Amino acid sequence: MKHAVVIGSGPAGLMAAEVMAQAGISVTLCDAKPSVGRKFLMAGKSGLNLTKEEPESAFHAAYTDTTTWLAPMLKAFGPDEVQTWAQGLGQEMFTGTTGRVFPKTMKASPLLRAWLARLNDLGVTINTRWRWTGWAGASLAFDTPQGAQTITPDATILALGGASWKRLGSDGAWYPVLLEKGLRLRPFAPANAGLSIKWTDFMDKHLGTALKSIALSSGPYSSRGEAVLSRHGLEGGGIYSVSRGVREGHPLVLDLMPDLTVQAIAQKLSKPRGKATLTSHIRKSLKLDAAKIALLQEMAMPLPSAPAHLASVIKALPVRHGGLRPMDEAISTAGGIAQAAVDDALMIKALPNTYAVGEMLDWEAPTGGYLITACLATGAWAGRHAAARLNT
Structure with missing residues (x-):
């Protein structure tokens, strides 16, 4: 029986292990952490958004600049396949009003438990606290609780994640190891990241408040x-x-009332103000909540009193900021292994029978089900091709 090693136990690695084991390959899964799927569990903490139901063209377009690269993988294992797979693990699914798809339990832990049970039934061996350190000759080298260990598999799937959330295992430590092998790599950068702003004391009472029903834009990106x-x-x-637009240097602009035109807002602001303060007039005439008014004042004081000018600021509020939050706080990362470094099967050209999947690859997508779907799709794709190569 041929033997494959999967390094990394996120969705991409677990899926690669499942697909290869189902194809009759003996699989060993190694992870540096004491337990598997840690980032996957954290992703489901506020509701596990596995995928998204929408037209295929719109779904693929969410993967910025890499549609042609990921398209065959997403066609082979897209939103429909993700839901069928999860249902096969006993998870009932539902689709929200925005098209986002969740397990009815909303949690990742039941799905992960069922998944690990399936892998166990397939004979997959799982080694935790096994940190991959590179190669020792032709063998994979690991630091383990039992000391240095090596494995010489017939195929290797690298599923080590990006470089955010180090405490959960995605620490990017693999980057210099592959760089030494001559791979073409792109520098890591934060993706799906928050924005750093040094607020004045005026904003203290509003912190923790959600700004709802707004529109945002930064360069070519909008939401x-x-x-x-x-x-x-x-x-x-x-x-x-x-x-991504902020990262590329574009200004960030907020529309605090996206359902109204500048003219409609100006008309409302043109109502007699009387002795009311400008803040009170804005609140009463526009029904803006306190947090939006506070942000408006924080970013655009002194506010113009002319209705047309004030309406323009409300519709296009420039946000002063200090850039994106640190990369380790980002939901995901851009950068990693460039498309040119792997073949159509995701096998690394410089390392025969070694494949890379998931966030190790240089692709980028927003939250909303796209990230997990692509991780599952790339894991399934590489696992299927690796198994076919080994079984030939």
Whole structure:
């Protein structure tokens, strides 16, 4: 029986292990942490968004600049396949109003337990606290509780993640190891990241508040969503969706009333103000909540009193900031192994029978089910091709 080693136990690694084991390959899964799937469990802490139901063209377009690279993998294991797979593990699924797909339990732990049980039934061996350190000759080298260990497999799947959330295992320690092997790598950068803002004391009472029903834009990237006023700046899905634009140097602009035109807002502001303060007039005439008004004042004081000018600021509020939050706080990372470094099967050209999957690869997508789907899809793709090569 042929033997494969999978290094890394996120969704991509677990899926690669499953696919190869189902094809009759003996699989050993190694992870540096004391338990598997740690980032996967954290991703499901507030609701495990596995995938998204929407037209295929829109789904693929979410993967910025890499549609042609990931398209065959997403066609082979896209939203429908993800749901069928999860249902096969006993998870009932439901689709929210925005198309996001979740298990009915909303948690990652039941799915992970069922998944690990399936891998156990397939004979997959799992070694935890095995940290991969590179190669010793033709063998994979590991630091383990029992000391240095080596394995010489017939195929290797690298599923070591990106470089965010180090405490959960994605520490990017593999980068210099592969760089020494001559691979073409792109520098890591934060993706789906929050924004750093040094608030004045005026904002203290609003921290923790969600800004709802807003539109955000940064260069070519735009979204409708929410943002949370956090202690460090702005967080949330709306910000994450446009964080690439911020990273590329574009200004960030908020539309605090995206359902109204500038003219409609100006008309409302043109109502008699009387003795009311400008802040009170804005609140009463526009029904803006306190957090939005506070942000407006924080970013654009002194506010213009002319209705047309004030309406323009409300519709296009420039946000002063200190850049993205540190990479280790980001939901995901851009950068990693460039497309040119792997073949169509995701086998690393410089390392025969060694494949790379998941966030190790240089692709980028927003939150909303896209990240996990692509990790599962690349894991299934490489696992299937590796098994076929070994079984030939």
